[in-house]
Amino acid sequence: MSAMATAMVTGPSDWMVVLCAVATLAAVPLLTLCVCTLDRLLQTRMRLRFGGKGISFVSAFAGEMASFRDSVFAEAAPDDCEPLWTWGAPFASFFFALMGLAILALGPLTHLADLSTDLVLVCAAGACSGFAALLSGTFEHGKIAAADVFRAALKFIACDTAAVLALISAALLAGSLSISEIAQAQWERGAWLVAFVPIAFAIYMVGSACGAQGASLGAFLHDDSDRPASGNGVRGLLFIVGDSINIVTIAGVAAIVFLGGAARPLARYHDRLLGTSIELFDALPAILLLVAGAAFLRRALRERHGAADFSQSVPRTELVASALCLSFAILDGGALLIGHSATAVANGVFWLCAKTLACVLMLLWLRIAADAVRFAQWMKFAWGFLIPLALANIAGAAIAVALRQSLAWSPGWTGLVTVGVALATALLLVRGRKERRLELRAARRTDAAE
Amino acid sequence: MISPAYYLVLAALLFAVGLAGVLLRRNVLVVLMSIELMLSAVDINLVAFGRMWNSVDGQVFALFALVVAAAQAAVGIGIVVLFFRQRPTADADEMDLLKW
């Protein structure tokens, strides 16, 4: 709080802090809606392709809204449980998710929570939120489901441990636990951390996606229907919001820590392709948004003339999206053309949002895909493969840092060392598993022969 | 600035509350939680004194105490769970298998 207090008293501008806080709070419903819509789209695609049923927690979203409207506070609490827990756990889940998002969004922007350890804090907030979701799952579903919820909790612990260990190797290479300093280190080095620890990035994405899947699975245990077995009304809504915010926070951490934050690709490379003073990569956001806006517009117009079974709201949504894209593109491009400095800020926001969106999509896809894997397989995979690999990554990163500091190796060579150590470990692990599987199969065959 | 005495008094009060929990409650797990609370109260003292002398040694000690608290929780809960299998109770007064 001392940092907070000094920022409050001597900080650049109080109104900026308040503005950012209000903006973050206002963005929460929007983010929830975006994540839920993306999840629904992805699930529809996946189901069309593979068949079977997914987690279907978004298809429940409409039902949630209906039951929320029906019974705001008059919902029946499940019997045999403490009101303190049934209400406390959803609120805790929501609160911790909000805390993670606030630290991520407000820390670097306003120095409100400018801690030297905010990466750890974001991880802690995510873990607390997931555990709260699991806890309330225990109470929502009574004693029968408690075993399932604890199973989901075990999965959550294993996958989240791997994800946090993967983050540590990145922090080790960047030399800081502060998110803004990690972004700064990547800027100074001229390369994103994903180039040095690609395996850690993969582990982080897989681990956090499966952790999130475990948490949402614990909170929304399903019967055969599409609706979740319980978790209606306000409590269910709190979970969905908390869950979506968590996904956004995880994706934001990945985008900043591994993918360089607001820096554009090839930040150190200056080209003069498009004329005398404008660089291609500075113009790229405007061009991309222009293309996206045009695509949305074309699709909206085609939908209106096309089949009648689409609801009327679809073209309207796409019109709004296209208008947003086009206006941003025109503003950004205009600022670029007249050489206004606003284009740097706008491009930074664009790149950060684009990276976060890409990570959100990847996480959602992984989460849906993770549903097909059985619990025992997950545990074996997480403890036997992900966590050892993450530990090897940490060792590799430590060796790289030592080489850089004592022998003054260049970042490229040290990066090769890190990747080499991780790849060697991965190969060893995979080979070990394969051999064990072959041995098992041989043993089974001899058993069958006898 | 706030005098260290405030932190010390807060730690003393928390310690006393934790002690009351240890002495009064009968559920073993609540007793364990109260002990954790007492440990954390002591951590406040360590950090406050460290701040008073402008050194981080207090923080390092508090970190060690935190680790010990975590170890205590894990082993303590393990013992309680094991005991519960032997005799289905979580009452501290009935844990008298070693009494003669």
Add this chain to the structure above:
Amino acid sequence: MLLNEAMFYLLAAMALAFSLLMVTRPKAIQAPIFFCGALLAIAGIFLQLGAEFLFAMQVLVFAGGIAIVYFAALLYTRAGEPKTKSARGRRSVAGALLAVVVGAELCVAIYAGRASLRAGYAVVPDRNMETAAVVLFQHYLLPLEMISILLVVMMIGAVIVSRGGAE
């Protein structure tokens, strides 16, 4: 610096209120929530004292880990919950009295030694994690190793203790 003091009083009140609730509320299943609240408030006090790493660790270890483990154990042993919440009769009076006496004694000791407490926080140790890391890994390397050995022993011990009933 009014905000700093207000923050301290708020956090102290939260810590005390949550810990009192934890000790006095009869239902054991509610205790982890209050426990978690009290420890989070203590974590806030660490932050106010400038111990950022300790703050993060307190949140991660207690709120994220230990409270959940306690909750699981409480659920597991719910059948054997004591019928009455606390000791009866003279023992409870004696216990409460003892706690009050210890608290009062500590406060009196602090009051008596207040002259040697320095009020000045001359240098605000901002972003002191690096210093803490250097101290931890250079001056206190041996204790650090010992504490990690303790953790390993604890893990093995917990596994052995909790599966010991099988034999």
